[in-house]
Amino acid sequence: MTERCAVIGIGQTHFKKRRDDVSMPGLLREAIDRALEDAELSIGDIDAVVIGKAPDAFEGVVMPEIFLADAVGATGKPLLRVHTAGSVGGSTFIVGAHHVITGIHDRVLAVSWEKQSEGNAQWGLAGGRSGGIGAGGAFAPWIRAYIEESGAPEYIGWMVAVKDRRNAAKNTYAHLKMPDITLETVKESPMLWDPLRFHESCPSSDGACAVVLTNQAGARRSSKPAAWIDALSVRSELGQFPGRNPVRPQAGVECAHDVYRQAGITDPRREIDMAELYVPFSWYEPMWLEGHDIAGPGEGWKMVDSGETDIGGAFPVNPSGGVLSTNAIGASGMVRFAEAAMQIRGTAGEHQIDGVRTSLAQAYGGAAQYFAMGIFRSS
Amino acid sequence: MSTDSPARKEEMVMEHLVSLTYRERLTPNLNRFxxxxxEGELIGHRCPSCSRVYVPPKGYCPLCVVTTSAEDExxxxxxxxxxxxxxITPVAYYGQQATDPFVYASVLLDGASTPVxxxxxxxxxxxxxHxxxxxxxxxxxxxERRVEGITNRGWGGLDAVIESFEVTGEPDASPEDYKEHLF
Incomplete structure (x- = not known):
């Protein structure tokens, strides 16, 4: 790394089922304006813009980077669009940070979004054909394999759902806020993708997230604390091959080990203070705790069971409420990075955890085949 | 005027459904499949390097990075x-015809290394x-067999040839027999 990179501005829209009050460009601009205000900069100060969203079929707007160039302040500047399925928000953040780390640009704006109400993600995933299985249908067999292999009780999934929805109630920007949700609420909700129930599944949201990234000189000019990037990594693998373990994809293992190595971390469970993990379906919390070697094999669900991943626990996961509470697909990966950075900067508001000095962000996509991870530190 | 009133919202919605029909030439390997x-037969390619059998034939082994051909069939x-x-409990969307819960399963055929x-x-x-x-x-x-749904992008559409997989009643296989070939 020739330059250190810091997050000095973070902006999110309010995430809702429908944001009829704004157009797609307006939605992006809402997040961008908040990020610029937080960074104490104007759009003219930005050198380059990186944007990312999930498949165009989700809204039916093809190549949105072309018509959005003006709204995102990229006219006359470098503009790149990133796409890595559900992990795209994370990889968009990383591509933006690489512009700073390599010394090419001083101030980079990265923004990602989805306006799912303008289309139908299930239709998009099914290619318009009948019998679409949705993301839940694709992941459910692997979740079943995890449950069978680990022997985890079924209430673990319900516990994650309750925790994340209650956490979301503390987050101004979150979509689903259910402060009174109980294990019973989840247990009695309809079975959607056996063994996943309705309340164990993410919603479909409209929203955007933006970050302003800069180098050491840029961070010095900001009056607010910065979140410093200590590690970034992206890994991918084929969606299917003989011997593949989709419950613990090798790309996810290697991505995690790469960020731990870069940040000098040997015991992630102790050395990392909190994590924002991409958990669109409840069981992915224990699955990623194990899949990224934070917990040993069969130990991830025990961290959930003991309350270790609660806001007050020893290893809080998704204090923002996570993807389970807010899922504008393209934005979801970047929200993980933004929230992990906010925890470092002490700007997470009601869902702030005390004394966070090292935080982890993770996003995954496709058939659990794309991974984007990052580690933030306070200095 | 409030943007939340139903009348206003209807003005904002534009029904714009697009459908595309396209034809493609299947790869020689898929054509043979x-x-x-x-004819009621299932074929695959056996990798000459590692002996893994891919069904349908891909024309290559992604693990050994070697090509396969009709000779490896x-x-x-x-x-x-x-x-x-x-x-799966079907979710309604444009074009969705399924209304009742349906099974979505992977089957490892005897002699294959990858499930369908x-x-x-x-x-x-x-x-x-289970x-x-x-x-x-x-x-x-x-x-009644139809193959229009089989495309170069993958192996979807098999259901228009094989209606379903029926349980045989034989004793269950041991997890050891298939754990390396789950997905």
Whole structure:
């Protein structure tokens, strides 16, 4: 790394089922304006813009980077669009940070979004054909394999759902806020993708997230604390091959080990203070705790069971409420990075955890085949 | 005027449904696969380097990074093991015709190294389906077999040739037999 990179501005829209009050460009601009205000900069100060969203079929707007160039302040500047399925928000953040780390640009704006109400993600995933299985249908067999292999009780999934929805109630920007949700609420909700129930599944949201990234000189000019990037990594693998373990994809293992190595971390469970993990379906919390070697094999669900991943626990996961509470697909990966950075900067508001000095962000996509991870530190 | 009033909202919605029909030329490997399934046979390619059998034939082994051809063709059984599944409650969207819960299962055919995904399981109540069950293909009558849904992008569309996989009642396979070939 020739330059250190810091997050000095973070902006999110309010995430809702429908944001009829704004157009797609307006939605992006809402997040961008908040990020610029937080960074104490104007759009003219930005050198380059990186944007990312999930498949165009989700809204039916093809190549949105072309018509959005003006709204995102990229006219006359470098503009790149990133796409890595559900992990795209994370990889968009990383591509933006690489512009700073390599010394090419001083101030980079990265923004990602989805306006799912303008289309139908299930239709998009099914290619318009009948019998679409949705993301839940694709992941459910692997979740079943995890449950069978680990022997985890079924209430673990319900516990994650309750925790994340209650956490979301503390987050101004979150979509689903259910402060009174109980294990019973989840247990009695309809079975959607056996063994996943309705309340164990993410919603479909409209929203955007933006970050302003800069180098050491840029961070010095900001009056607010910065979140410093200590590690970034992206890994991918084929969606299917003989011997593949989709419950613990090798790309996810290697991505995690790469960020731990870069940040000098040997015991992630102790050395990392909190994590924002991409958990669109409840069981992915224990699955990623194990899949990224934070917990040993069969130990991830025990961290959930003991309350270790609660806001007050020893290893809080998704204090923002996570993807389970807010899922504008393209934005979801970047929200993980933004929230992990906010925890470092002490700007997470009601869902702030005390004394966070090292935080982890993770996003995954496709058939659990794309991974984007990052580690933030306070200095 | 409030943007939340129903009348206003209707003005904002534009129904704009687009459909595309396109034809593509199947790869020679898939073409042979299609010819054989119309005759009620399943084939794959055995990698000359590692002996893994890919069904349908890909024309290469992604693990050894070697090409495979008709010379590597092998016949596989239409019986196999249920390695993974979910039962899906259909969500309504444009074009969705499914209304009742349906099974979405992976079946590892005897002699294959990769399972075929997206299969229906019959001959058993949904609540009794479990991994490891032995199943066999229920072929549609030859005149009713359709292959339009099979594309170069993957192996979807098999259901227009094989209606479902029916449980055979044989003893379950041991997880050791298929754990390296789950997905």
């Amino acid at each position: 299609v010819d054989r399934i119309l 092998v016949k596989v059984s239409d019986r196999g093991i249920l390695t993974g599944f979910t039962i 995904g997206g299969q229906d399981i019959t001959g058993v109540a949904h609540g009794r389906i 991994t490891g069950m032995r199943v066999r293909a229920v072929w549609r009558p030859p005149a």
